[in-house]
Amino acid sequence: MSYHFLFELALILLSTKVLGILTKRFALPQVVGALLAGLVMGPAMLNLLQETSLMDQLAELGVIVLMFNAGLETDLAELKKAGRSAFIIALIGVLVPLAGGFFLTAAFNQGQDTLLQNFFIGVVFTATSVSITVETLKEIGKLSTRSGNAILGAAIIDDVLGIVALTIITSLAGTGASLLLVLIKIAAFFAVSVVVWMVLHRVVEWWFRRYDRDKRRFVVISFAFCLLYAYAAEAFFGVADITGAYIAGLIFAKTPRVTYLQDRFDTLSYTLLSPVFFASLGLKVVLPQMSMAIVLFSLLLILWAVASKVIGCGLGARLCGYSGQDSLRIGVGMISRGEVALIVANDGIAAGLMREEFFGPVVLMVIATTILTPILLKLVYKGREKDYSDLQESELVNRYEDAQAFDLASQALLEDHERLRGSETHHP
Amino acid sequence: MSYHFLFELALILLSTKVLGILTKRFALPQVVGALLAGLVMGPAMLNLLQETSLMDQLAELGVIVLMFNAGLETDLAELKKAGRSAFIIALIGVLVPLAGGFFLTAAFNQGQDTLLQNFFIGVVFTATSVSITVETLKEIGKLSTRSGNAILGAAIIDDVLGIVALTIITSLAGTGASLLLVLIKIAAFFAVSVVVWMVLHRVVEWWFRRYDRDKRRFVVISFAFCLLYAYAAEAFFGVADITGAYIAGLIFAKTPRVTYLQDRFDTLSYTLLSPVFFASLGLKVVLPQMSMAIVLFSLLLILWAVASKVIGCGLGARLCGYSGQDSLRIGVGMISRGEVALIVANDGIAAGLMREEFFGPVVLMVIATTILTPILLKLVYKGREKDYSDLQESELVNRYEDAQAFDLASQALLEDHERLRGSETHHP
Numbered sequence: 001m002s003y004h005f006l007f008e009l010a011l012i013l014l015s016t017k018v019l020g021i022l023t024k025r026f027a028l029p030q031v032v033g034a035l036l037a038g039l040v041m042g043p044a045m046l047n048l049l050q051e052t053s054l055m056d057q058l059a060e061l062g063v064i065v066l067m068f069n070a071g072l073e074t075d076l077a078e079l080k081k082a083g084r085s086a087f088i089i090a091l092i093g094v095l096v097p098l099a100g101g102f103f104l105t106a107a108f109n110q111g112q113d114t115l116l117q118n119f120f121i122g123v124v125f126t127a128t129s130v131s132i133t134v135e136t137l138k139e140i141g142k143l144s145t146r147s148g149n150a151i152l153g154a155a156i157i158d159d160v161l162g163i164v165a166l167t168i169i170t171s172l173a174g175t176g177a178s179l180l181l182v183l184i185k186i187a188a189f190f191a192v193s194v195v196v197w198m199v200l201h202r203v204v205e206w207w208f209r210r211y212d213r214d215k216r217r218f219v220v221i222s223f224a225f226c227l228l229y230a231y232a233a234e235a236f237f238g239v240a241d242i243t244g245a246y247i248a249g250l251i252f253a254k255t256p257r258v259t260y261l262q263d264r265f266d267t268l269s270y271t272l273l274s275p276v277f278f279a280s281l282g283l284k285v286v287l288p289q290m291s292m293a294i295v296l297f298s299l300l301l302i303l304w305a306v307a308s309k310v311i312g313c314g315l316g317a318r319l320c321g322y323s324g325q326d327s328l329r330i331g332v333g334m335i336s337r338g339e340v341a342l343i344v345a346n347d348g349i350a351a352g353l354m355r356e357e358f359f360g361p362v363v364l365m366v367i368a369t370t371i372l373t374p375i376l377l378k379l380v381y382k383g384r385e386k387d388y389s390d391l392q393e394s395e396l397v398n399r400y401e402d403a404q405a406f407d408l409a410s411q412a413l414l415e416d417h418e419r420l421r422g423s424e425t426h427h428p
Numbered sequence: 429m430s431y432h433f434l435f436e437l438a439l440i441l442l443s444t445k446v447l448g449i450l451t452k453r454f455a456l457p458q459v460v461g462a463l464l465a466g467l468v469m470g471p472a473m474l475n476l477l478q479e480t481s482l483m484d485q486l487a488e489l490g491v492i493v494l495m496f497n498a499g500l501e502t503d504l505a506e507l508k509k510a511g512r513s514a515f516i517i518a519l520i521g522v523l524v525p526l527a528g529g530f531f532l533t534a535a536f537n538q539g540q541d542t543l544l545q546n547f548f549i550g551v552v553f554t555a556t557s558v559s560i561t562v563e564t565l566k567e568i569g570k571l572s573t574r575s576g577n578a579i580l581g582a583a584i585i586d587d588v589l590g591i592v593a594l595t596i597i598t599s600l601a602g603t604g605a606s607l608l609l610v611l612i613k614i615a616a617f618f619a620v621s622v623v624v625w626m627v628l629h630r631v632v633e634w635w636f637r638r639y640d641r642d643k644r645r646f647v648v649i650s651f652a653f654c655l656l657y658a659y660a661a662e663a664f665f666g667v668a669d670i671t672g673a674y675i676a677g678l679i680f681a682k683t684p685r686v687t688y689l690q691d692r693f694d695t696l697s698y699t700l701l702s703p704v705f706f707a708s709l710g711l712k713v714v715l716p717q718m719s720m721a722i723v724l725f726s727l728l729l730i731l732w733a734v735a736s737k738v739i740g741c742g743l744g745a746r747l748c749g750y751s752g753q754d755s756l757r758i759g760v761g762m763i764s765r766g767e768v769a770l771i772v773a774n775d776g777i778a779a780g781l782m783r784e785e786f787f788g789p790v791v792l793m794v795i796a797t798t799i800l801t802p803i804l805l806k807l808v809y810k811g812r813e814k815d816y817s818d819l820q821e822s823e824l825v826n827r828y829e830d831a832q833a834f835d836l837a838s839q840a841l842l843e844d845h846e847r848l849r850g851s852e853t854h855h856p
Binding site for chain 2: 003004005006007009010013014016017021053054057060061064216217219220221223224225227228230231234235241264265267268270271272275
């Protein structure tokens, strides 16, 4: 067996981490660095790495684990609590970019049968990645404000709406089946999923409560179920595997072991699968194909990605009675696209829904929106420096901070243990 | 892209886990169950799974992570402390099976150029896996005895001797180079490794102490280094990649973050890579090729695997002044082969050192010795029920129990957190 893949994986891990650390220095998420690593190492620049089938399959596994983890984090009860206004903000904030992406792409996409391709760029446009916004708001002490809460709530619903849009479009890209049949299959998939959820969520909860010796089996069994459901979604319903993974995650969400599961899948993700996924996206970008039209398209894509979320979410917020300033803040907070847009775009290439030369512009759009979001956010939150009148108690914000506090606590435990062992060895 | 590999991975995870749980019921290590899963699912029985290149590469990664973790666990200072008698027990306990395996295979292996093949089965014979012995001794309360300490010490040295034997034999299997050149390359590899260790171990220690915010980068960077060193061992010195991974582990061993690293690589291992590795071993076994000669060979292999360790280690112990009874106990405690023998055997197939029809017998030998060890151990430790006169304080035993106590403590922390979150949600 050739062992060259060890070298390739080492290169991916090193370059994504080093560039990730660099981008973090500039207060940007490490995802941007990981993408850049793929761009730099790949055919677009140094040409040290090419895509292999191992990378493709690890990347696919990586997306599945990312979506499974997103499902684990989703709290269906919170979706209801997020309320009417968060729903309206998210809905209009999905529809405006969807329509906008469609028409913008239509103007540039030549050829026949481009309807689904144009529609697909619209779907890529809908995905919001809220983590960079949350970090920025925390940094400037504005997370617990009325607008901060609205952003968090709308982002949760945005994820679900994005999944639905993705499911419909990738199913349509299938074997040329009629629209009606595809919609029936999607409806059947979601109906089956509701039944599976209702049965299995209780079974899992009962099992997790009853048994508590060897926790590894929870992790392995839930992962096997996730893969099986992702496979079943594709094989029996023609639905994207990542939709299946997300729904599998929902089944294990809010169970007594979910923190443990999240921690373990997070580890599987960051030690191997995510770096390969993000790097492989960068490898897919082919720079020489960037004609003038594509450069222009990229610029317009970035501008329109920013504008459509600000307009859509801002309009939604205004309709729900938020002030003009708060509506602008909410709109700006939803600009960043991040990994969800990339996951969707990657799926689109595999399904033949995205032309290769459009992939570069989409990656640029994701990088640009991610860089712009913190800058713009700080601008729109400027003004009255210490104003606590706007602070709001929120369960969403509390939970977010809770999870981080727990991270610190378990790290402290580990450190304490290492310190003890260290001193034992040095002074026996 | 085909998504069938999701189904295959799910099947591997499910079957290895379910059979692992079953074998654990019978107080056997889960490795046996994972092997059986591969046998049952593979061409030997149900034929539901075949080897794919993804599985091959994931299995190889799995072995590398297992060996890296073994390196992380190795304490070079303990190797010295284990002392002269542990060294003598391990050395004779390696030489007798090595010679025994060689001659036994020579009697069955027809054809030309079989010298290295016969020698290789001898190398597979040398590897001791002590975990099942430790569990059994703990269960019957004999771990902290004089013989228990000797077993633990000798097992540590046995690992290192096994690595050296494996390195030499796989290097010889290379491109038909002269023995002298191969030995020079191996010597060069170990010399370079000593220098790399001396420089990098200090650098790593300094870095780990100085920096303590984002621990993920320790994990990713050390993994990248492990892959790079495994690659370099093969590419520049013709040395097995798993030897490189083991030495990479030594560089990070005994640093302030090693507990954290072990926990993370353990997770990467059990969630994906190990199940694939053990199942893929089972998939490699081809039952129809089992002629009468092979069945006889299997039986003799098992008998001789048991006898050669008892004789070798027992002789070593007797020479070091242990009583006849204790020498027998020490010999029996070293019988179990476990994953190390499988890792070696797997490497041998890849290097063309092992004929395919010999692989089935080796897998059977590993399963048999693992099943026999606890049974025989309980027999030889029978007698005076509550005898504390033999108990000994030992740092090796303390450390082993320490690591387990830590496991429980961190689980308790997680549970507490989950309980808090659970009660928060149910009574908001």
